[in-house]
Amino acid sequence: MRAKLIYLLYWTLQALAFPFLLLYLALRIHRNAAYSNKVMERFGFLPDSLHRTVPGAIWLHAVSVGEAITAVGLLQRLKQELPFAPIYVSCTTLAGRAMAEQKLAGLADGVFYAPIDYRFAVRRVLRALKPSVVIVMETEIWPNLYRDTCRTGARLLVVNGRISDKALPKYLRFRWFFQAALGWPDAILAQDAIASGRYEQLGAPHAIASGNLKYDFDPESTSIAPVVRDWLKQNEPERIWIAASTMPPAEPGDPDEDDIVLDSFELLRERFPRLLLILVPRRPERFEEAAAKLTARGIQFQRRSTLNLEPAPVLLVDTIGELSGLFRVADVVFMGGTFPHRGGHNILEPAAFGVPVVTGPHMENFSEIAADFRAAGAVVTVQDPADLAVAVGRLLYDRSIGELGRRLSDERRGATGRAVQAVVHAYDAAVIRPAGLNPLGWLWRAGVAVDRRLKNFRVDLPPQPVLSVGNLAMGGTGKTPFVLWLCERLVELGHRPAVLTRGYKRATTEPVTTLLPGDHATVERTGEEAQLILRAGHAALGIGADRQATRWALSKLYNFDVIVLDDGFQHWRMRRNLDIVLIDAIDPYRNGLPPRGTLREPFSALDRAQAVVLTRTEPGRTYQGLIDEIRRHNRQVPISLAHARAEAPAIPEGTTVGAFCGLGQPESFKRTLQELGITISFFREFPDHHHYTEQDLQPLAMRSQLLLTTEKDLLNIDPELAQACKVQAVKMTLFLTDEPNLLDLIQRVLPPVE
Numbered sequence: 004m005r006a007k008l009i010y011l012l013y014w015t016l017q018a019l020a021f022p023f024l025l026l027y028l029a030l031r032i033h034r035n036a037a038y039s040n041k042v043m044e045r046f047g048f049l050p051d052s053l054h055r056t057v058p059g060a061i062w063l064h065a066v067s068v069g070e071a072i073t074a075v076g077l078l079q080r081l082k083q084e085l086p087f088a089p090i091y092v093s094c095t096t097l098a099g100r101a102m103a104e105q106k107l108a109g110l111a112d113g114v115f116y117a118p119i120d121y122r123f124a125v126r127r128v129l130r131a132l133k134p135s136v137v138i139v140m141e142t143e144i145w146p147n148l149y150r151d152t153c154r155t156g157a158r159l160l161v162v163n164g165r166i167s168d169k170a171l172p173k174y175l176r177f178r179w180f181f182q183a184a185l186g187w188p189d190a191i192l193a194q195d196a197i198a199s200g201r202y203e204q205l206g207a208p209h210a211i212a213s214g215n216l217k218y219d220f221d222p223e224s225t226s227i228a229p230v231v232r233d234w235l236k237q238n239e240p241e242r243i244w245i246a247a248s249t250m251p252p253a254e255p256g257d258p259d260e261d262d263i264v265l266d267s268f269e270l271l272r273e274r275f276p277r278l279l280l281i282l283v284p285r286r287p288e289r290f291e292e293a294a295a296k297l298t299a300r301g302i303q304f305q306r307r308s309t310l311n312l313e314p315a316p317v318l319l320v321d322t323i324g325e326l327s328g329l330f331r332v333a334d335v336v337f338m339g340g341t342f343p344h345r346g347g348h349n350i351l352e353p354a355a356f357g358v359p360v361v362t363g364p365h366m367e368n369f370s371e372i373a374a375d376f377r378a379a380g381a382v383v384t385v386q387d388p389a390d391l392a393v394a395v396g397r398l399l400y401d402r403s404i405g406e407l408g409r410r411l412s413d414e415r416r417g418a419t420g421r422a423v424q425a426v427v428h429a430y431d432a433a434v435i436r437p438a439g440l441n442p443l444g445w446l447w448r449a450g451v452a453v454d455r456r457l458k459n460f461r462v463d464l465p466p467q468p469v470l471s472v473g474n475l476a477m478g479g480t481g482k483t484p485f486v487l488w489l490c491e492r493l494v495e496l497g498h499r500p501a502v503l504t505r506g507y508k509r510a511t512t513e514p515v516t517t518l519l520p521g522d523h524a525t526v527e528r529t530g531e532e533a534q535l536i537l538r539a540g541h542a543a544l545g546i547g548a549d550r551q552a553t554r555w556a557l558s559k560l561y562n563f564d565v566i567v568l569d570d571g572f573q574h575w576r577m578r579r580n581l582d583i584v585l586i587d588a589i590d591p592y593r594n595g596l597p598p599r600g601t602l603r604e605p606f607s608a609l610d611r612a613q614a615v616v617l618t619r620t621e622p623g624r625t626y627q628g629l630i631d632e633i634r635r636h637n638r639q640v641p642i643s644l645a646h647a648r649a650e651a652p653a654i655p656e657g658t659t660v661g662a663f664c665g666l667g668q669p670e671s672f673k674r675t676l677q678e679l680g681i682t683i684s685f686f687r688e689f690p691d692h693h694h695y696t697e698q699d700l701q702p703l704a705m706r707s708q709l710l711l712t713t714e715k716d717l718l719n720i721d722p723e724l725a726q727a728c729k730v731q732a733v734k735m736t737l738f739l740t741d742e743p744n745l746l747d748l749i750q751r752v753l754p755p756v757e
Contacts, residue, residue, distance in 0.1 A: 473572025
């Protein structure tokens with residue numbers, strides 16, 4: 004109750020502040036036109052290319068440049084562990100977005116500006132991305148983002164979390180407020196014991212010291228731009244000093260680090276006339292100021308943005324994202340943000356290269372790292388700015404401190420692996436469910452209840468055992484592949500199965516169609532799903548809306564000993580011996596009951612199921628969250644996992660491939676193509692059960708040399724049209740992880756084989 008009151012207060016204050024927020028944004032845009040670029044993303048309006056139809060994405064929020072760079076290693080590992088999961092990255096700052104687009108190309112499926120922490124904006128992004136896991140990097144506590152993420156069923160992780168010395172008193176002052184928000188994350192992986200302790204002070208129940216991702220920085224992942232490499236070779240400096248991330252004063256009496264560095268450089272040049280200074284201001288708005296200071300002192304310099312081969316004693320790096328690569332050529336590094344009260348910056352990257360590092364006294368943002376390095380003698384701390392020149396001069400020819408730093412950095416690796424394990428566990432625990440109310444859902448429930456009562460008055464009692472294959476959702480669970488698998492196994496066991504199906508979307512007007520194994524019929528007469536069953540040749544087929552009449556008609560032609568009732572979980576008129584319910588592991592909730600979603604019945608209906616099969620699963624995943632949800636409604640039901648193994652047609656090298664499908668879940672076919680390693684030039688979605696015409700396929704054929712689709716879709720294409728447009732199907736074979744146990748359950752209700 005207390006948390007609800009806190010959120011009500013927060014929402015009230017937000018409503019009052021909204022006009023001022025709009026004014027603030029207008030001023031930012033007025034001062035910097037670049038801020039207007041994609042400004043609507045900050046209100047949750049993402050481009051269509053980022054909208055997903057099914058859950059399963061990962062959303063990582065990296066505020067600015069530092070977080071974006073730190074995220075590279077984490078995303079690389081996540082791509083290996085969860086290759087099927089799209090990854091989207093949000094940033095807050097202009098520089099952060101530019102860096103993310105540069106550094107995360109090929110890793111992130113999309114980059115966008117994070118929404119302002121208003122419910123309407125956050126919810127729009129959650130509805131667009133449908134993430135299973137949201138990862139917040141470092142120190143971002145956004146109450147609405149935290150709350151609404153968890154309300155969707157997604158898992159929320161804070162990774163590489165930290166709270167600086169400067170920020171801690173402010174957070175503690177409002178502990179009563181932040182405690183409500185920090186109760187939402189499933190885990191807070193803090194950088195060190197100090198950081199986890201600070202989260203606990205704020206009331207976070209799930210904070211642990213997991214290590215700093217920055218220790219896992221890989222020096223080999225960086226490089227120097229060719230133009231810079233050529234300039235350094237031409238310049239031939241005797242030694243190189245990098246002044247990294249220099250900062251202006253933070254409080255009265257603080258020094259300006261650019262002034263300190265230039266004072267020290269002028270002193271050092273007397274002793275090292277061929278010393279090269281690489282000056283890297285922390286913020287883009289400081290580039291011009293640094294250039295003006297160099298000019299005022301009469302120091303010749305080159306700007307990285309306009310670099311030519313003329314020599315100069317100073318290189319002013321006025322670009323973003325190149326600092327990490329430059330560390331490899333440094334003989335000593337001064338890490339900025341440490342003389343003014345800024346809390347310091349990351350010293351782990353230069354340490355990973357074995358470069359000696361000098362800092363000022365203020366490393367509060369990285370207090371545990373600084374303490375470790377100081378205790379090991381792996382960093383030089385200068386208290387007085389006047390002593391910087393002496394410290395740098397001594398280290399220009401002594402790399403022993405740098406080697407200690409490299410060793411210390413190597414010993415503390417592993418945080419990325421722990422973070423990846425946490426994300427994978429969270430991904431398997433997530434179950435995306437519809438958030439909010441469904442005011443008219445009770446009408447659907449009432450209608451289903453009335454329908455069931457009326458149809459239960461006349462129940463068909465076939466003499467043969469009935470195996471029902473059904474689902475909770477309106478299609479799109481992979482029911483037909485499972486029926487094919489079941490019929491094939493029944494034949495292998497010596498049985499004569501008959502499948503009773505409605506023949507959805509067939510064109511014929513005949514009320515009942517009966518077909519024996521080996522018979523042939525057109526798709527118009529059977530419908531495409533029944534056609535796949537017929538072509539497999541394992542079972543007789545009865546097609547018709549009235550299953551009782553269909554069973555009677557088929558029994559006159561074929562002596563079957565077991566009935567497979569296709570789509571039978573809500574077919575109240577026929578007694579079943581075994582109810583097998585399929586649940587789509589990708590999107591189990593389908594946004595809930597109509598009119599909001601496409602569930603025929605709620606998950607509570609699973610108390611009638613005798614077996615549950617999770618379809619569209621990925622090998623190696625546990626789906627623990629979904630299994631726990633099923634167990635809430637049926638503790639004893641056996642649960643099997645099914646996945647489809649795809650087989651693509653031969654594709655000559657260099658062939659341009661396009662793809663299309665008309666499925667209830669087109670994302671599943673996209674995922675199949677991705678798993679096969681097929682690069683497609685485009686993907687076109689059509690309505691489920693679509694019948695294709697020349698107007699549909701001819702434009703696609705003009706854009707590619709080969710078109711791939713599903714076996715089901717190929718049935719809805721005239722063979723001559725398919726050949727003319729070079730359409731081929733990806734063959735799918737179903738596998739069950741728990742096949743022997745499921746077959747044992749099925750055999751218990753079957754008659755002895757004659």
